Amino acid sequence: MFDKIWSRHSVATRSDGQVLVYVDHLLIHDGYAPAFDVLRERGLRVRHPERSTAVPDHYIPTTSRDLGSIADPEKRAMVMSMKRDVEEHGIQLFPLGDPRQGIVHVVGPEQGITQPGIVLVCADSHTSTHGALGALAFGVGMTEAAQILACQAIWQRRPKSMRIWIDGQRGPGVTAKDIILAVIGRIGASGAIGHVIEYAGPAIAALSVEGRLTVCNMSIEAGARAGLVAPDDTTFAYLKDRPFAPSGAAWDAAVAQWRALPSDPGAAFDREVRIDISGLAPMVTWGTSPQDVAPVDGVVPDPDTMTDPAQRERARGALGYMGLVPGMAMGEISIDRVFIGSCTNSRIEDLRGAAVVVAGRKVHPKVEAWVVPGSTQVKLQAEAEGLDRTFKDAGFAWHEAGCSLCLGTNGDLVPPGQRCASTSNRNFVGRQGPGARTHLMSPMSAAAAAIEGRLADVRTMMERR
Amino acid sequence: MDRFTVLEAPALALPAANIDTDQIIPGRFLQKPRDGSLGRYLFHDLRQRPDFPLNRPPGRDARIVVAGPNFACGSSRENAVWALYDHGFRAALAPSFGDIFFGNALKNGFLPIAMPPALNARLLGQLAGRPELAIRIDLPAQTVTLPDGVIHGFAIDSFAKDCLINGLDELDYTLSRMPEIAAFERQRPAS
Secondary structure, rough: OOHHHHHOOOEEEOOOOOOOOOOOOEEEEOOOHHHHHHHHHHOOOOOOHHHHOOOOOOOOOOOOOOOHOOOHHHHHHHHHHHHHHHHHHHHHHHOOOOOOOHHHHHHHHHOOOOOOOOOOEEEOOHHHHHHHHHOEEEEOOOOHHHHHHHHOEEEEEEOEEEEEEEEEOOOOOOOHHHHHHHHHHHHHOOOOEEEEEEEEEEHHHOOHHHHHHHHHHHHHHOOEEEEOOOHHHHHHHOOOOOOOOOOOHOOOOHHHHHHHOHHHHHOOOOEEEEOOOOOOOOOOEEEOOOOEEEOOOEEEOOOOHHHHHHHHHHHHHHHHHHHHOOOOOOOHOOOEEEOOOOOOOOHHHHHHHHHHHHHOOOOOOOOOEEEOOEEHHHHHHHHHOOOHOOOOOOOOOOOOOOOOHHHOOOOOOOOOOOOEEEEOOOOOOOOOOOOOEEEOOOHHHHHHHHHHHOOOOOOHHOOOO | OOOEEEEEEEEEEEEEOOOEEEOOOOOHHHHOOOOOOHHHHHOOOHOOOOOEEEEHHHHHHHHEEEOOOOOOOEEEEEEEEHHHHHHHOEEEEEEEEEEHHHHHHHHHOEEEEOOOOHHHHHHHHHHHHHHHHHHEOOOOOOOEEOOOOOEEEOOHHHHHHHHHHOOOOOOHHHHOOOHHHHHHHHHHOOO
């Protein structure tokens, strides 16, 4: 499948073998000021304004829709300059307050902009998300983004291919997030460097598009350039009637084309990995890399039992930062904050899953818990279903859409030393704030943690219903 | 873009694996203007520890980073390269790099060099005892000379090499190939 998309987008080849890849769509967020500065300095115009979409997500407040409420003038300027830049070049914008606004990686699929077989790029590493619909989607830097704005194409070395085949059936309380955490735990944070991962097998076929978006989102956490899932009837049903999806006769023609995309049986990959998720428990991270995973009913690992000295040293450092002791039950780790949000896990199914756990219960009195929907559409849908009431009645704060506490660019931070159960994608040192301790998990597990005030096995909580 | 030919300088040794771009420059500084002074945010949170090697010589004056595997993984923030560059760094040596960082670096006059894990461990070992020792990088010859005199030949795409040596950037070159992009657009079915 990767080969087909790659060859259809190859414009030219350079003497060193790099390929000029045509970009069908560029997504723009409110961090693009340096890219537009490059155009301005050189007097360049955007080649295809109609092939870009802009939406603010990184620097916007999630407690209001008022730009004036951004206290830091430099952060406010990021959002303002995006508006000015895209209007100057005639690029479509979903501004703050627009019902289509949200996190760029939630908005693309939701609006039907992300489609099978296209090449989609954004100056954000989590662009890998969009591969869930069978698009070749990868993150770039700002210099490369400027080049795409000017030329609609970008030089890339052809990546290697890796297929991750996932067998087995998810048990109750086990989600797409638990699958991808288990995958990263298995292959490591550098396990897929230089590769595009194609996720396949019965457990992937059984996932909804939203679940696949969660899986592909974290491909970058294994070092991959991109993640892909072959488009199927689930994909087509998801895309049908979305605002930017083809309609009428064009829809039928598109589906016919999309059906020819999946890898041919017997297609060769540079590397193959097989994982069976039968019996997989909900997964939680204990360290400062997404590869540091343990089952929620397991224990904090003991670095002394690790054979590789470098790994042992790193694990010791991670446990020191996290304030954890080897052998401690994961379920004994008490938490201060809960964040349900981010481009990994902020879609309607994520919120529904968390709400089932939360319904009729109360957030633990010492815990501050937030829900930050991934898009305004998700927020409106959740409110139409009454999920906001469920969360608010339990004691959750109900926010507006944005990146928020995933990376703290907008000023939302976890205080030093506090421990956060988070549905985001990175548990890096200081990611959620200086000294903040992040445990990655699914929305259901985060909901369970909010209620119990500690990491908790959502399966036992569901049995108590 | 500044030219890169030969660099002989002391190194900042960061032996850990998976040093991510959030550590290189935390997210809360990404809105800071690109005015050549981003070096002050480099490893901002790690620098709060007085014993962090960037806080004192020779780390403070180092121009090469020597790190463990998967250096600069994570976020695509090009600010990570800019912060390194503004602080005076021009190259990094590690067994492997985050893919996006690797590409960003080459577009900013910063040379990332992948080296075999055993050689990387050897180099880190030398620097652990004598952090002031210099490393020599010869880009035209594609060699790294370790403090003990061991020479490592490295690979680099010829295009990136030319850009670094001549201080050229890729955008001008890509613009020169616009006719091919236009031709591609014409022959391609509408989508």
